[in-house]
Amino acid sequence: MKRFLLCVLSVLTAGVMLASCAKDEGIQPSSPDAPTQAEPTPVPTPTLPPYEANALTGEARDADYPAGQRITAVMVNNITRARPQRGLSAAQMLFEIKVEGGITRFMAVYNDYHDIQEIGPVRSGRDQFFQLILPWQGLYIHEGQSIVMEQYARDYDYGTLNNNDGAYGYRDYNRANWLGETYNSGLPIEHTMYTSGENIQKYIDDENVDMNRDYNSTFFNFVDYRQENPVRDLSNSLDSAYTLENYGPVVTDGEYVEITHSSSYKTRMLYDAAANSYKMQQYYSNDGSWRDTVDEGNGVTLTFPNVVVLFTDIHVYPGHEAKDLQYVDYGNGGIGYYSYGGKTERIYWQKGTPLEALRLYYLTEDGKCSDIPLEINLGKSYVAVVDVDEAINYETGLLADHDLAASDAATAEAEAPNADV
Numbered sequence: 001m002k003r004f005l006l007c008v009l010s011v012l013t014a015g016v017m018l019a020s021c022a023k024d025e026g027i028q029p030s031s032p033d034a035p036t037q038a039e040p041t042p043v044p045t046p047t048l049p050p051y052e053a054n055a056l057t058g059e060a061r062d063a064d065y066p067a068g069q070r071i072t073a074v075m076v077n078n079i080t081r082a083r084p085q086r087g088l089s090a091a092q093m094l095f096e097i098k099v100e101g102g103i104t105r106f107m108a109v110y111n112d113y114h115d116i117q118e119i120g121p122v123r124s125g126r127d128q129f130f131q132l133i134l135p136w137q138g139l140y141i142h143e144g145q146s147i148v149m150e151q152y153a154r155d156y157d158y159g160t161l162n163n164n165d166g167a168y169g170y171r172d173y174n175r176a177n178w179l180g181e182t183y184n185s186g187l188p189i190e191h192t193m194y195t196s197g198e199n200i201q202k203y204i205d206d207e208n209v210d211m212n213r214d215y216n217s218t219f220f221n222f223v224d225y226r227q228e229n230p231v232r233d234l235s236n237s238l239d240s241a242y243t244l245e246n247y248g249p250v251v252t253d254g255e256y257v258e259i260t261h262s263s264s265y266k267t268r269m270l271y272d273a274a275a276n277s278y279k280m281q282q283y284y285s286n287d288g289s290w291r292d293t294v295d296e297g298n299g300v301t302l303t304f305p306n307v308v309v310l311f312t313d314i315h316v317y318p319g320h321e322a323k324d325l326q327y328v329d330y331g332n333g334g335i336g337y338y339s340y341g342g343k344t345e346r347i348y349w350q351k352g353t354p355l356e357a358l359r360l361y362y363l364t365e366d367g368k369c370s371d372i373p374l375e376i377n378l379g380k381s382y383v384a385v386v387d388v389d390e391a392i393n394y395e396t397g398l399l400a401d402h403d404l405a406a407s408d409a410a411t412a413e414a415e416a417p418n419a420d421v
Helices: 127-136 147-155 197-207 388-393 404-414
Strands: 072-077 093-098 104-110 139-141 251-253 256-260 266-272 277-284 289-292 306-312 314-316 326-328 334-340 343-350 359-363 369-373 381-387 395-397
Touching (some): 093 127, 127 147, 127 326, 251 395, 256 381, 256 388, 266 381, 306 388, 314 381, 343 369, 381 388
Parallel strands (some): 093 381
Antiparallel strands (some): 072 104, 093 104, 251 343, 266 277, 306 334, 334 343, 343 359, 359 369
16 A cells, blocks of 8 residues: 655644843832933834745746736656657746656646747646646646546636647657657657747637736745845755654755656756756666756756655556556645755645645654745746655765766767667
């Protein structure tokens, strides 16, 4: 039986004890002629400007921020044969979750669909992704959908916000994967659909999609950008002094983070101290190599300041064994990890019903879920939702403790033109 931890939240009412200072009887009152001491001038509390944060990164909104506009999420193929992808580097958040057959899929989330020059290959929708953006009422773009996803869209009356044709997606029959395959040389057609901000705009205009939405909160509980130094050092976090009996220190080294979704699909994050960000790599089971996750559209390697890994029960939907449709349990919450600045912090997470937003929490001293929301640092986030069965394969530590030289050599060999992908 799969094991996972339930996060039981309790609201603690903290009483404030007021101490009074007793009058010292040995002190005589001043004479009427004694000079009076001036009251100290109170230091005015600085008035902060209104909190107007980017909903997906927590950063201060710039002049180009699309205030009052819905976020946009696009499903992107991540089967090995479909790589490399385009358009992922422009996303503010990237979600990776297992779907059928042990493969994973991406959901790229954007503040502004106009920023999408081109994205793809676009792939079919799944409810485990949809449930994460449902509370935010974002535009959800995919090509096709599972029967469970279709039911969710009906149950929650998502209408034209659930786009099933890749938002006027188009086929790039000449695109080549790492092996050099194109559609004409055997690449399956499901690895060839792309869309763009321009095409998405046309869909919105043609279907009169309501893209108006005011967000009064952010996706995570981000550090307040209005602070003088808006950075939370995990080494000095609320629970950094805790040591759990079965797990050791709550905050540990996290320059190297390896996430196993299945035997063939793994993601690795390598911390770059100069950039204060994690470089994303993916595992290639055919030769055991790792490759940088590069956006084919602009040649940019994907990097993220924030890495969030959430463990929960994932299993096949009863009655859908033939198609191996995966059920992801969001109702009970569980353990997770947050990595930033080369450190990794053990956390708890909660979601609940599909309409409830994802929430992250600090631990208590005894390793339980506290009632204090976790503060996430500003910037982009990679979020992985992983089967609790794979928790034993989750690895973190110092880069120096891992033999990356050998894997980098394998990566270089794998990226040769005749590599077998």
